[in-house]
Every structure is written in C-alpha cells, then in structure tokens.
Amino acid sequence: MAEQADNHGHGDVAVDEQQPPNFQLFVWGVVLSVVFFGTALLFNSVFIRYSEKLIQERSLGGQDQELTSLRVLEEKRLSNVGYVDQAKGTVHIPITEGMKKVIEENKR
Helix, strand or coil, rough: CCHHHHHHHCCCCCCCCCCCHHHHHHHHHHHHHHHHHHHHHHHHHHHHHHHHHHHHHHHHHCCHHCCCCCHHHHHHHHHCEEEEEECCCCEEEEEEEEHHHHHHHCCC
C-alpha cells in the first residue's frame, strides 16, 4: 500500500536526466537572437519606407504633370552649369559650387 501511495497509481516513469551541452544552447541562443533582431530591423525598414512614401503622397497630393515637369527643370537648373543670359554673360552654377566660391572669397 505504501508503494502505491508513492507512485500515485501511475506506475514507474522514466525521466531523462541528461543535460543538453552548453555550446548547443549558446548556438541556439545566438541563432534565435539574430533571427529576432534581423526581423525587427527588416520590419523597421519596411515601416520607414512605407511611412515616407505615404507622407510624400499626402504632402504632394495628386501629382500634376505640370508640377512634375517643373520640378525636373528646377532640379536640372540647380545641379548644372548654364547661362541665365548669354548676351550679358550671366551664368548659373550648382548651389554647392556657389557656396564653395563664397567661402573662398570671404577667406581673403
């Protein structure tokens, strides 16, 4: 009767008392950490791209063809060298080049 009280009527149960190697646990921990943080970075990147696209669409509204062509012309003019008035000898240069020239002139 005492034997039955210790086993609670379930019989003998085999228990595997062998511990997994520490190196194996370490490798799994590293792998799972890389997967977790990699997934978090991926989702963050996707979220930022999507939110920037959404903000751009909302701020521009429906992009008009005229507005798009005007922006292309402005960008071209701001980033290239060319004449404003060739007869007068007036030219335009990129903003970065103009800023460098102003700095050079003020150093003298």
